[in-house]
Amino acid sequence: MDFYRRIVTEILPDKLQRVPVPDSFFGIFKLSVSELASLALFTGASGFVVYSVYTTCQLKLDQYRKASKPNSVGKGTLVNISWRKDVSKVADTISADEIGEKVAMCRCWRSKKFPYCDGSHNQHNATTGDNVGPLLVKK
Ligand code: FES
Structure with a gap:
């Protein structure tokens, strides 16, 4: 846990302070080539992380939706697809x-x-x- 605390409280803020974010859109044209490269690298890396998280969540959501389709044999979450559907719970007793x-x-x-x-x-x-x-x- 100390490792994550250090990343969140020390390493990331330190790295983020070094990203040359201009004050305005046109401030981009005042950046040096190395600052532009640094900003592009940060933007690309941030985009990659956001895209990865988004696609992973989307994939899990699709899997959940597919597994939740009701009433198709082998694909749904319903176990009982046809037996005594008129009652709220099927319970049987056998002596x-x-x-x-x-x-x-x-x-x-x-x-x-x-x-x-x-x-x-x-x-x-x-x-x-x-x-x-x-x-x-x-x-
Ligand atoms: S276990 Fe259901 S029919 Fe055999």
Whole structure:
């Protein structure tokens, strides 16, 4: 942290004071060649930093928007795209008596027999490149 504090409080102010910024636009014509070169270097470096930050933020924003598209299999943030959409929360209860020796519970939300697995995760995985599978519950 001391390194960053030193950059912000000592090094940057010192460097910025040396940048030959003219008092007015026409003051540019009064600068020497070396001052113009220094000003151009500072302007270019500042532009590069601003452009880099802008493009990085834009890229992250695009990735976020793309990932937030609702209701497209494999591209959205919705897990449940079709099961009981008329309720605010899908919750199921299964008694232990209903479980035989073993039961496969769906974790992909694509099963037509939800909450039980019907193998629909295979098509989901093939379509999206995902790797979800059922929860196997054994007695
Ligand atoms: S159908 Fe969803 S995990 Fe198998």
